[in-house]
Amino acid sequence: MEKAINDQINMELYSAYLYLSMSAHCEAANLPGAAKWLRQQAKEEVVHAMKFFEFVNDREGHVVLAAIDKPPAEFGSLREIFEQALAHERKVTQSIHKLHGLATGEGDIASLPLLQWFVSEQIEEEKTAGQLVEQLKRAGSEGAALLFLDRQLGERVSKSD
Numbered sequence: 001m002e003k004a005i006n007d008q009i010n011m012e013l014y015s016a017y018l019y020l021s022m023s024a025h026c027e028a029a030n031l032p033g034a035a036k037w038l039r040q041q042a043k044e045e046v047v048h049a050m051k052f053f054e055f056v057n058d059r060e061g062h063v064v065l066a067a068i069d070k071p072p073a074e075f076g077s078l079r080e081i082f083e084q085a086l087a088h089e090r091k092v093t094q095s096i097h098k099l100h101g102l103a104t105g106e107g108d109i110a111s112l113p114l115l116q117w118f119v120s121e122q123i124e125e126e127k128t129a130g131q132l133v134e135q136l137k138r139a140g141s142e143g144a145a146l147l148f149l150d151r152q153l154g155e156r157v158s159k160s161d
């Protein structure tokens with residue numbers, strides 16, 4: 001279980017890295033709203049990693065940090081970025097569900113409330129990314145609609161602020 005949580009810490013930190021890289025791409029592509037949204041998402045991923053980090057420490061376990069994979073540096077359109085984000089969140093969800101299954105199988109009752117929090121959080125994460133993909137599909141390549149969406153993305157207030 002400890003090893004699986006350590007792997008999850010790495011996955012959450014990779015998520016932060018991925019969103020930061022997407023943010024840098026959007027900044028360079030003159031999409032400041034999306035860049036800000038993605039930076040905030042990166043911060044939330046660090047919060048996720050820290051929840052697991054503190055949990056392992058609180059249970060007198062041993063956090064072992066591994067190297068974080070290099071995220072892609074080049075991305076496609078804004079729609080493709082959020083499709084990639086959605087695909088990534090689905091992978092994270094699978095990983096959280098596996099952890100939940102492991103904890104249940106091992107009778108590790110103490111881990112379940114935290115994992116349940118993450119199960120709910122992933123529903124939100126997938127919902128948000130999915131909605132953005134749908135909105136971006138509707139906007140197509142229409143400049144005005146994309147600018148409007150970018151402005152809306154820039155209004156995101158982070159839960160971690």
Ligand code: FEO
Pocket residue numbers: 012015044045048089092125
């Ligand atoms: Fe921490 Fe977006 O999963």
